[in-house]
Amino acid sequence: QGRCFLSVCSISGTEPLTQWQRTFDEKQFRKDLQQTKPKWEHRSSSPIDFKSFIQSSLHTDADETAERHSRRTDVLLDSKAPNRLLGEICYQLDRRILSYIFQGHTRLYGFIMANIPNKIIEVSTHPLTGKVDQGYQLHLTQRHAELVERLSQRGYKEALHPPFTEFIVNTYGILTERPSEHSTQEMDYNNPDFLKKVIMTTAPRKLHKDLLVVLTCLCMMAEMDRKPLLFW
Template identity: 45%
Template sequence: MDSFSNLEKNSRVIGEIAFQLDRRILAHVFPGLTRLYGYTVSNIPAKIKQNSINPIDGTVDKQKWREMTQCYTALLSKLEKLNYNTDIHTGFSEFLVNTYGILKQRPNAYTNITYNPIILRKLVIDMVPAKFLRDTLVLLNCLCELSRNDKKPLFPW
């Protein structure tokens, strides 16, 4: 069984927080897409346009474009209330994933660490350098909010 101290040593949890938030945002804007290769939070506007183009005749499905854009705008509005800033946090999330990595495997089924926002917050505070702490906590808060809204675990497996 994983203990808190063992998981605490595994800094990949920090990258996983950023990764899961990005996946959640992408899944919200592009529901039904299971393969998100090439999709990042920073290129959502371009991917909305790309997904709105009819592959047969090259015309833009304005209704589809409008719906995805409104969905994205509404989500950003919600996240901005939690201090999420696309100019900062899209790149910062990529930085955290590249710096810390992501979990290589599902955490032990008997641990609730990755499902408990309070423990994750303590882990972030204990592990992340002070200069990155505020923005990492913003990402965690956003992930927690989206998890509450969609009623899925913080790290769905």
């Protein structure tokens, strides 16, 4: 887990022929993630009223607010960028998890963390005959279970972090512009140490622990798929 924060992910390119399609799919996926508000089943010791808990975490006293503002001025000049980076980190993890489980599907319309089991059934069922490909369904189910197990070793909780990341995305938003290629900003955005600093200097203290878990898991996914931390 500690090793993740010491490495800087390399920047990889995108094949020209697929760039437009990926951009189109990306916009739809972001729209689905931000607009969908699933009902989550309470299956852990985390707070039952999760939304109220997170909202209360966003309220900070004057001293903490002043401290965060004094430290974050050294991180980014754009006043909205640090907040949006929090949402982007969470969005990227959700997207990478879905892309890993549904590896053979380039389009992720309507795919969100809350409906993974239903989507596994849907994509393994023939749209015309209704026949279920049991082998493919088992394959996807195993990929999902194995990935959750690996993530859990880094502190990820399936009953807690999917609604947590969704709420952070809806609260803080996501990046609206990609950094220029080979720019300092692009290198910063793919530097775990930089993103950790953004979390520590921007988010309320109560959110630090789970945001760092999300970042650690994103580092793991970046190592698995050999793509940058923030990948467009």
